[in-house]
Amino acid sequence: MTEESCKKQLKICLDAEHAKCSICLNVWHDVVTAAPCLHNFCNGCFSEWLRRSQVKHSNVLCPQCRAVVQFVGRNHFLHNIEEDILQTDSSLKRSDEEVALLDTYATIKSPLVLNTGRKPRRKRARSPQDEESDVVDLPCPQCGTELAGFQCNPNTIHLQCQGCGGMMPSRTNTSAPQHCLGCDWAFCGAYWHAQRVTESNSHPVCSHETFETISDRTITRIPLSAHENNRHEQDITARCIGQMGRTLQDVISDWITKLNNREIDRSRMLLNHAAMITSGTHLCNDCYDKLVSFLLYWFRISMPNHYLPPDATQRADCWYGYACRTQHHCEEHARKRNHVCRPTRGSHM
Ligand SMILES: [Zn+2]
Ligand SMILES: [Zn+2]
Ligand SMILES: [Zn+2]
Ligand SMILES: [Zn+2]
Ligand SMILES: [Zn+2]
Ligand SMILES: [Zn+2]
Incomplete structure (x- = not known):
């Protein structure tokens, strides 16, 4: 293959109308995708919608089609398209002030699990095997069990830990960080440590050493990178x-x-x-x-x-x-x- 053919880029025609957020009617900014309906919104617009749904303690419905949203995350592929569109037609750009304001609402950093589709079951008499399989059903240690004064409800939004794959409730009223500032992914080590949940045989939980402050960490070997x-x-x-x-x-x-x-x-x-x-x-x-x-x-x-x-x-x-x-x-x-x-x-x- 010649060098030229390597550099060839696929050109596609795109109508900017198809890259607009149905909440603010502008071209997406920091686009997020809701699943399973796969509609797209600005991070800031959808975060605000999410916050209001949480205040009402209701399911999060897609603002565009009203389907129950089970999952929302940033969409890096569409993010590139969003940037290309704005570069091609700068008249579609919003003012810096508007963008800055929108960014202050944006709370979706790592993928959020909004609705696990499972409700904590009421306690009933059952055999130990039943109990075990029931616990496994629930996404996180605080679903169905009150720990450190908190228990999830069916509408609690969950974050999936990037370290262990386990779930934790997304909390704004806790001092323990749930996201790594360096990569914006969710990590559960500090959260469960603060909740005094160390290990659980039914849920994955990271040890707190995996997500600590820089000053609390110790290093003994030079990183491979x-x-x-x-x-x-x-x-x-x-x-x-x-x-x-x-x-x-x-x-x-x-x-x-x-x-x-x-x-x-x-x-x-x-x-x-x-x-x-x-x-x-x-x-x-x-x-x-x-x-x-x-x-x-x-x-x-x-x-x-x-x-x-x-x-x-x-x-x-x-x-x-x-x-x-x-x-x-x-x-x-x-x-x-x-x-x-x-x-x-x-x-x-
Ligand atoms: Zn928007
Ligand atoms: Zn939708
Ligand atoms: Zn939970
Ligand atoms: Zn990180
Ligand atoms: Zn974890
Ligand atoms: Zn060299």
Whole structure:
């Protein structure tokens, strides 16, 4: 295949009328899809609809077709289409103020399970086998059982934990975070810890170590994703820390302090809401690894050359720096050039 044919893009005709939210009648903004009817709305518009349905303690009905909504989530494919439409016809764009206001309503971060289609059953005399299968039927530990002063009702919206696949009620009146700020996915570790639910043989529950504040976490190994997965650089970083007589945890703690004091440029931090992250932020395991990798980049880049192990001090910087692709398939190149540096040329092929 020639390079040209690889770049060929499928062109489709699209009527912007078909990309409009039936609540606000504008082209979608941060589009979400309701299931099973698959109608689409702005995140902000649908979130407000959701909030009102919750106040009324009623089922959430689709604003367009009135079907019971069982599930709602952001639609990344349609999000790209929404952006393409607005780029093609800027007259369809809303003002920045309107968009900002809409964003303040938007509460759908990770997929929401609105209606499990099952109602908690009334307690009745039954054999132990029955009891067990009944409990398994219910989506979360707080469905059908009051725990820490809360019990789900049939209209409670549930979040599915990205870590264990278990369900937890979506709560606004609790201090325990239910979403990771780095990826916006739902995680149950902090929530169940706050509810004092540690384990349950009928429901998956994450341990609280999997979703903790940055300052409460401990790190003992360099993440595999550090230094763009380049194990030579990881090895140099590890020896560097050892030579200084310190531990990885010491180094990370120092850099978290600098992060808190806003002393580090965050543009290479591969996390959502990077500007909001502090040592008190809860992060999931993956996002914590990304944060540590980001901090190790800064640790290395700000390190005077003579602190590096002897075999690493003589290496010239690769022109393509951390963005170099050759480091991933050429062992020798990865070893001979320093890749913990900024690119001085555009990335190659
Ligand atoms: Zn809308
Ligand atoms: Zn619908
Ligand atoms: Zn529940
Ligand atoms: Zn995360
Ligand atoms: Zn979980
Ligand atoms: Zn290179």
